[in-house]
Amino acid sequence: MLAATFAEYGPPEKLTVGEIPRPTPGAGELLVRVAAAGLNPIDCRIRSGELRYFLRVGLPFVSGSDIAGIVEAAGPGANRFRAGDAVFAMLPVKAGGGYAEYARVRETMAAPAPAGITLGEAASVPMAALTALQSLRDKAGVSDGCEVLVYGASGGVGSFAVQVAKYFGCRVTAATSGRNVAFVRALGADEVVDYTQGIDHLGPRFDVVFDTVDKLPFRRSRRLLRPRGAVVTTNPVAEWLALNFLAFLRGGRRLRSVFVEPRGTDLELLGSWIAGGRIRPHVERSFPLAEAADAQRLSEAGRVRGKLVLIVNGPLAGQRSPSAEPRWGKARP
Numbered sequence: 001m002l003a004a005t006f007a008e009y010g011p012p013e014k015l016t017v018g019e020i021p022r023p024t025p026g027a028g029e030l031l032v033r034v035a036a037a038g039l040n041p042i043d044c045r046i047r048s049g050e051l052r053y054f055l056r057v058g059l060p061f062v063s064g065s066d067i068a069g070i071v072e073a074a075g076p077g078a079n080r081f082r083a084g085d086a087v088f089a090m091l092p093v094k095a096g097g098g099y100a101e102y103a104r105v106r107e108t109m110a111a112p113a114p115a116g117i118t119l120g121e122a123a124s125v126p127m128a129a130l131t132a133l134q135s136l137r138d139k140a141g142v143s144d145g146c147e148v149l150v151y152g153a154s155g156g157v158g159s160f161a162v163q164v165a166k167y168f169g170c171r172v173t174a175a176t177s178g179r180n181v182a183f184v185r186a187l188g189a190d191e192v193v194d195y196t197q198g199i200d201h202l203g204p205r206f207d208v209v210f211d212t213v214d215k216l217p218f219r220r221s222r223r224l225l226r227p228r229g230a231v232v233t234t235n236p237v238a239e240w241l242a243l244n245f246l247a248f249l250r251g252g253r254r255l256r257s258v259f260v261e262p263r264g265t266d267l268e269l270l271g272s273w274i275a276g277g278r279i280r281p282h283v284e285r286s287f288p289l290a291e292a293a294d295a296q297r298l299s300e301a302g303r304v305r306g307k308l309v310l311i312v313n314g315p316l317a318g319q320r321s322p323s324a325e326p327r328w329g330k331a332r333p
C-alpha cells in the first residue's frame, strides 16, 4: 500500500510517499481502508524530531493520528464494527499510521463516521475535537452559564472549542487575529476579540480560560480569571509546574493541562453532535496524499483556519456516511 513515512527526523522533505506492507489487524483491532487523514501540529513535531526525547517512535514512521474510512476487516475479538462500516478514529500519537491507504485501529478508539458530512471532513475531527471536549468537560468542568475565553479560536482545537463550549451552554469570548474574526463569530462565539490588539482589558471575569495554542503566558491568563477559575492549556506538562501551586495560593485559581485520549466513546458523542448539526468541522484545505510534505509545511506555518486534510482515496473521501447505529451505548456529555 502507499503511505507517507519518514526514516529520519528533519524538515518536511523527509516525509516521502512510497510502498510499504499493508498492516494486519491484531486482537481487538480493525483494518480500515483510509479515505482521508487529518493533520495535526504534533505530526510535524514528531517528524522534525522536536519531541524525540519525550516521545520515541520507531523509524521508519507512518505519520498521522486522525483517519476516516471504511472497515475492511476485523481482527480476533473485534466485534463492534463490520466490514463496510464507515468509521472515524484517532490513532495513538506514538503509533501513527494515519497517512496511508490502510490503517490498523483499536476498535475502542473508533466510532461510526458522523452522518451528514463527508469522510474527508470526518477525518479532520478526531484529535482536535477530542482535545476540545476533554479540556472543557473533564479538565475545566464547564456547565451552563460558565464564562469561557477560548484563546486561539480559529485553529483546529480552538474552532471546536468554541462550538463545544456553546453546546455546554457557556458564554464564549473568542480571541483570534483580525483576519479570522468573521470566521470565529460564525462558529457561534458571543464576543470576539483580536488578540493582536491585546486582551488584558477583558478583566478577571472568566470561569475558564482555554489556551488552545499554548501561547498565553500563565501570569496573563491568571489575571483574566475569577477566583476559583481554571486555566486549561494544550501544553501537556504545564500542570506539573510550581505555577499551579502558586496560582492556587493566590485565590484558588487552577492550571490544568490536557493530554488528549483517543476514546471511541467520546468520538461517538462528538459524531452525534455533528449529525445533529450542533458542531461542524471546517476544512480549510485538502491535499492529495502525495503532497503530505506540503501539507505539513502549511500546518507548521501556524496560521491554519480550522483543519487540513490529506485525501488518500478521492471517491471514498467524498462519500457521506449514512445515519449510524450507536456502537458504544448512549454516551453522556
Ligand SMILES: NC(=O)c1ccc[n+]([C@@H]2O[C@H](COP(=O)([O-])OP(=O)(O)OC[C@H]3O[C@@H](n4cnc5c(N)ncnc54)[C@H](OP(=O)(O)O)[C@@H]3O)[C@@H](O)[C@H]2O)c1
Pocket (backbone or CB within 6 Å): 040, 041, 042, 127, 128, 131, 151, 152, 153, 154, 155, 156, 157, 158, 176, 177, 178, 180, 195, 212, 213, 214, 215, 233, 234, 235, 236, 258, 259, 260, 299, 302, 303, 304, 305, 306
Ligand atoms: N496536549 C494535547 O493533547 C494536544 C492535543 C491537540 C493539540 N495540541 C497542541 O495544541 C496546539 C494547537 O493545536 P491546533 O490543532 O489547534 O493547531 P492549529 O490548528 O495549527 O492552530 C492554528 C491557529 O493558531 C492560531 N495562532 C497562531 N499563533 C497564535 C498566537 N500567538 N496567539 C493566538 N493564536 C495563534 C492561528 O490563528 P491566527 O492566524 O488568527 O493567529 C491559527 O488559526 C498545538 O501546539 C498542538 O500541538 C495538544
